[in-house]
Amino acid sequence: KQEVTQIPAALSVPEGENLVLNCSFTDSAIYNLQWFRQDPGKGLTSLLLIQSSQREQTSGRLNASLDKSSGRSTLYIAASQPGDSATYLCAVSNTGGGNKLTFGTGTQLKVEL
Amino acid sequence: EADIYQTPRYLVIGTGKKITLECSQTMGHDKMYWYQQDPGMELHLIHYSYGVNSTEKGDLSSESTVSRIRTEHFPLTLESARPSHTSQYLCASSAGQFFQETQYFGPGTRLLVL
Numbered sequence: 136k137q138e139v140t141q142i143p144a145a146l147s148v149p150e151g152e153n154l155v156l157n158c159s160f161t162d163s164a165i166y167n168l169q170w171f172r173q174d175p176g177k178g179l180t181s182l183l184l185i186q187s188s189q190r191e192q193t194s195g196r197l198n199a200s201l202d203k204s205s206g207r208s209t210l211y212i213a214a215s216q217p218g219d220s221a222t223y224l225c226a227v228s229n230t231g232g233g234n235k236l237t238f239g240t241g242t243q244l245k246v247e248l
Numbered sequence: 249e250a251d252i253y254q255t256p257r258y259l260v261i262g263t264g265k266k267i268t269l270e271c272s273q274t275m276g277h278d279k280m281y282w283y284q285q286d287p288g289m290e291l292h293l294i295h296y297s298y299g300v301n302s303t304e305k306g307d308l309s310s311e312s313t314v315s316r317i318r319t320e321h322f323p324l325t326l327e328s329a330r331p332s333h334t335s336q337y338l339c340a341s342s343a344g345q346f347f348q349e350t351q352y353f354g355p356g357t358r359l360l361v362l
Binding site: 176186226240 | 279292352
């Protein structure tokens with residue numbers, strides 16, 4: 136059974152700092168790995184999707200990497216802003232399971248002025 | 249921005265009532281999903297559908313049921329609500345090939361059963 140772990144559970148940084156969020160998964164047989172953002176009381180917004188054959192994806196100040204063999208992914212946020220404050224969720228899509236996602240518990244990020 | 253809608257956004261209801269949570273998407277996606285999320289916990293898949301008249305149970309056992317009569321509509325029903333059903337329910341949809349498709353989420357329904 137796939138298990139997804141995210142470290143740290145919570146993180147508070149001053150504005151402008153670069154930061155890294157970590158995600159690990161136990162079963163490397165995946166179609167893809169996705170990073171989502173969840174704001175309080177709202178649904179999820181997709182940030183980046185990395186296919187199993189890819190090593191990284193970039194979108195603006197966000198960069199996500201994937202090391203499938205070691206079961207790890209990182210989300211790098213450059214020059215953090217208060218608007219980046221949210222919970223960041225990592226999810227993997229397992230082969231043989233359609234596109235059913237297994238989620239981690241998330242990292243709650245707070246960027247302070 | 250994803251066009252996927254959920255109603256109601258918030259629902260407070262008494263034990264034993266029948267409820268239906270609505271989910272609709274206007275993107276023509278063939279796949280739709282229901283997730284349950286307790287506060288501070290991860291999302292768990294409870295139902296999914298790969299197309300009209302197709303429904304499957306997810307990884308987390310749930311007393312709810314779903315139907316998929318139209319592509320754009322994927323309602324979730326609880327025949328008799330209980331306090332243990334109190335949670336947030338998130339609907340999502342996707343299309344395309346598994347390795348490259350993104351799931352788009354609705355805003356969620358927060359359910360409180362008294």
